[in-house]
Amino acid sequence: MAEERTPTRFTQPINSHLLCPLCKKLFTDPVISVVCGHTFCRACISGLQRGETGAKCPIDERTFTELVPNRAVLGQIEDLEIYCRHGLTWSEDEHEFVLEPSGCPEKINLGNRLHHEERCQYAWITCPNSEGKFCGKMRRKELEHHLLSCCHHKCSHKDKGCSFTGTKSGVLDHLKICGFRALQGLHSYTNSAKQLEDLKQENFKLKQSVNELTSRVKTLEDQKLTMSSQIENCMSVLASLQQKYDSLSATNNTKNDAQTNMSNVEKRQSRGSYGMARTTSTSSLGSPVSSPLGSPKYEKWVMPFTFKCMGTLRGHQGAVHCMARYGNKLFSSGADKLLKVWNLHALAKGCIQSVKAHIDTVHTIAVGEGCLYSAGADFTIKRWNIETLEEQQVAQSAHENVICAMVCCGEYLFTSSYATIKVWDATSLSPLHSIDGLYHWVRALALSQSKDKVYSGSHNTIEIWDSTGKFNLKGKIDHQFGSIYSLVVTQQYIIAGTYNQNIRLFDVFTHLHVNTLFGHVGVVGSLVAASSGRFLFSGSGDAVIQVWNLENNLPIMSLSRHEGPVNALTLHGDFLLSGSDDTEIKVFKHFEMQMGFTPT
CATH class of the missing domain: 3.30.40.10 (Zinc/RING finger domain, C3HC4 (zinc finger))
Structure with missing residues (x-):
């Protein structure tokens, strides 16, 4: 017992x-x-x-x-x-x-x-000379005294064949006359041939490995030469195209001079009238904000730079949980169940349209081809005309739990909830496929750069799914970093914001964990990457937006203008917009800095 x-x-x-x-x-x-x-x-x-x-x-x-x-x-x-x-x-x-x-x-x-x-002097142990066969058990503190009288000490030449045993003093006397002193160990004689054979076999295997590696290196070198040749051809074509572009640009310069001069005059007049309008405006912006006129394919930010808060968009009566951008329009929604529209080219006008979208909190919105989708705590998905904001389709009871995330990929709409991802026809909102049995809440979805894969984040897992119609599992990243609350995919990284208050970077090709970004003291619930993939913005429950340089994985600056958790981020040209639990949307603008200048 x-x-x-x-x-x-x-x-x-x-x-x-x-x-x-x-x-x-x-x-x-x-x-x-x-x-x-x-x-x-x-x-x-x-x-x-x-x-x-x-x-x-x-x-x-x-x-x-x-x-x-x-x-x-x-x-x-x-x-x-x-x-x-x-x-x-x-x-x-x-x-x-x-x-x-x-x-x-x-x-x-x-x-x-x-x-x-493990070190207690009262622990029961056996004599090392007899391994418990003759001397029995004793307390550890008694061992030293026992060894003085133990008669089972062995001769130090026992590996050569000597079988003498006795007391410690008896063994010392025996060693003076032991006949095995000058002999090499029997073990060495009997095993030398076997050891030599083992070494020969090991040497043969190493030679095989070297030959295989040499063959692989030669194959890789051949592939490198082929790729170098292809790259040279591409560079030649690019140089030719650049010459044609320069020629066309030179031809158009003369025609554009007069238009440029006229445009400068109009801009000066526009800035003057805008400044006067702000003195009597009822816009929710706290300070004048220049409206972005376009969103280039890749940002042209050069270090060092800074972001400054240019104003605030007010109008929501509850936490702002999600935002999406389409052309010159910004869409936002959240706890007040309203879907609001803002003109990114005229932010000073404030909200230009607002509709009651759902009967409970809206947690996610997504832009499709000519339409907008919304979903949340009422388990319902809605499709809206992106120009008029008229309701077009509704999917009632789309999930059995809160709908956490949503992405649109061509003709398919992906939504996620507790342990489930569902795929819908983007036009009719008819259910097409269901991925069940996932572990815990799937709080984040993101599309690959090529739009052929959907990444989903849940507890200790990132899963990769086909988005072209098969919807099969294409890859899985298991980790021990906790629940994932936000995801973004760049040309180089799969980036995950976690419940554990940090940001994890995985290689987009090998799926290996390569780095961790520390700095937040709250759940990282929102991420957005610059279009070039060189910079990252993260929003957290600590009410802070952190700007990161992904070329060296170091922080650039912190933006602390919100008074509640930052739930949503989006970029438009040189502008960063953030939505928070404090009911406000902050507008930040990129500014270049001279070396040695410290932002305030």
Whole structure:
């Protein structure tokens, strides 16, 4: 009976709050529900956690969302005081471990028991000379005295064939006359031939490996030469095109001179009239903002630069959870259930259109071909005319839980919720495919640069799906970085914002984790990358926007203009727009800096 139990006896009775309400024993690996605050052993509650959607707390029946380690309870358990196991013995009468008078008298913390008990002088051990066959067991503190009288010490030439055993002093006397002193070890004689054969086989295998690697290197060199030739041809074609472009540009320069002069006059007049209009405007912008006139394919930002807040768009009555851009229009929505439209070429006018979109919080919007999609906490997907904002299609009860993320890829619309991704016909909102059985909430979706893959982020997993019609799994990245709340894909990286307050970078080709960006102290819920892939913007629950240089993976600056978590980010030319729980949309503009200048 005693061998089946771990010898443990506490010096004081265990407080009831350290006992699991399910197994009624001391907590093992305690975890706490973030919803109701109840704590259980991980093993006891794991069945409920991995069960069907909507698993409930066995105490108050509140639905689980997430279980995290209860480090406070674990610390209290590790501080509990126990007796050393080498000072305990099993009592058949009392059916528990009791103190052994001749055992270890030490009292130790439960968290330090292994450190102490592995070195305890009262631990039962066997004599190293006989491995327990002749000398029996003894306390570790008795070993030194035992070795002085032990008669099973072996001759140091035992590997050469000597079988003499005796006391320590007897072995020393024997060594003076041992007949095996001058002999090489029998083991060396008998194994030398085998070792030589093993070395020959290993050498043969190494030669094979070298030959294979040499062949691969030659193949790669041949491929390199072929690619170099192709690159030279491409460069030649590009040079020819550049010459044609320069020629056409020179031809048009003369025609554009007069138009440029007239345009400069009109701009000066426009700035003058705009400044006067701002003195009486009721726009929600806090300061004059130049309207972006276009969004180039790649930004032309050169370090060093800075972003400054140029104003604020106000009008939402609740948290701004999502934004999307189409042409010169910005769409925003959130907790007030409204879908608002802003003219990016005339931001000073404020909101130009607003409609009641849903009956509950809108968590995600996406732009398609000539249409806008919205979804959220009412489990409904809606399709809108992007010009008139008229409702065109509705998919009721599209998911069984809150719809967290959405992306449109040509004729397909992808949406995600708890453990599920669904694919819809982008025009009719008819269901086409469902990907079920995913682990936990799928809070983030992102398209590849080529639009042929959809990336989904959930707990400890990034999965890659075909977006062209097959919808099959094309790849999977398993990690231990927690739940993913935001995703963006560049030419070089798969970038994930996590619940653990940091940003993880994975190689877009090898899917290997290559770097981590630290700096936020809240959940990283929004990410947007510059079109070139050289810069990244991240928004977090700490109300801060962080600007990153992806060429060296270092922070550039922090933007702290919001008073609540930053939930949505979008870029338009040299402008960055951010939506927050503080109900506001901030407008930041890019400015170049001279070397040595420090932004304020």
